[in-house]
Amino acid sequence: MHVFNDPQSKRYARIAGLFYLTIAVAGGYAIAYVPAELFGGKSAGTLAEIAARPGFFLSGIAGDVVMMLAEVVVTAMLFFMFRPVSPALSLAAALARFAMVAVMATMLFFQAALYMIATGAMPLDGMTGAMRADLGDLLRAMHDAGVWIWQIFFTVHLWLLGALVLTSGWFPRLLGLGLIVGGTGYLVDSIHAFALPDMALLGILKVALLIIVTLSELGFALWLVIRGPRVA
Template sequence: MSVFNDPTQRSFSRLTGAGYTAIAIFGAFAIGYVPSQIITDDPTTTLAAINDKRGLFNAGIGADGMVMMIEVMVSTMLYQMFRRVNETLAFAAMLARFGMVTVMAAMLMFQAGLSGMASGTIPADSALTELLLHMHHSGVWVWQIFFGLHLLLLGQLVCRTEALPKIFAYGLTIGAFGYFADSLYAFAFPNADLLGWVRVGLLVIVTLSEVGFALWLLIRAPRIGATTPTV
């Protein structure tokens, strides 16, 4: 496809923004909405909900799959867009985002296990169900580390080009620590109320920055690679 031939063209930037926006939509459904309708604190109730809402559960898995496929393309396209700004940072940012996708893919195996127990294919076990749910939650905390690193690097790349507003650079860089804080809060300091509030504030900042960045690429379609990088 000709749109992939030149990363400095507006069509390339616009397609990257479209992919980023699609990730946000599918991700909100798979990571936000579906678990809120199915996952509970009680393993037995969760398995029953998976069985009763099989279509919704499978739709969530499908949305996860869409996110991962689009992520591969968006990660590569972001690298192509920003490698003329700083190739080392752009490549590291791409690897970090690929690391996130790898963890997300592994998490689908836990969902497959839950699906098997809910359908009766695998004998239901309360302790195993609770373990699979905990491992799935832990997977989120792990991929957030990779994604936080990606956003930190992306923020630095945005800061080094004149093609994008600096507010995105500041928001992505500062907000990236929200993912680090969220993982730290979940793993090590679940009772640290101050850390809990800080992570919420930072996650709001980074979410707004990501949405703004994606829409700027989609609507304004800046020619990032065609500009002279700043030192």
């Protein structure tokens, strides 16, 4: 465990990068792939889709859990890595990322409720089928609202992380700029989904920014794994 005692070492950076890549894989599966397969373009209803593929739905929850556990490790490791650059900004970045994880963890309650209702573990005999279906759609909508909330915290984290990357001089400046500029895509996505869903321009802008931040995050993680910080 002594490797964790030297936050500026290449081994420390490599471990942080591997956890970051774990987040990318598990998060991509749980946040993007599973919902798209279960609900994308389908009209059977939230509970009906879950009841038809309960194991697949649970695999998405498992992906969420793996992602969040990796997030906790990455949050702590990035804090100590960048603390010599700016203790205040490094702490603020860690708190913002941890707040995001806390919101994600809260969203699991809605996932658990959906699973119990869809599989009959919570039959709700006092409600009609239509009422249960409406409740399922409401729980899914509340889960989606959680996404819009955690994206706000993640935007703040990426702004601060990008600033730390730029200030440190340990990484290519392009990565820092990509995190700051592209990270705004998460905020734009929340605004577009919640407040201005009919504004097509926001939809185009968020896609462009999210592509930038995805490439920047992957580049940052790979740089940690392959090169590590260029600390003098």
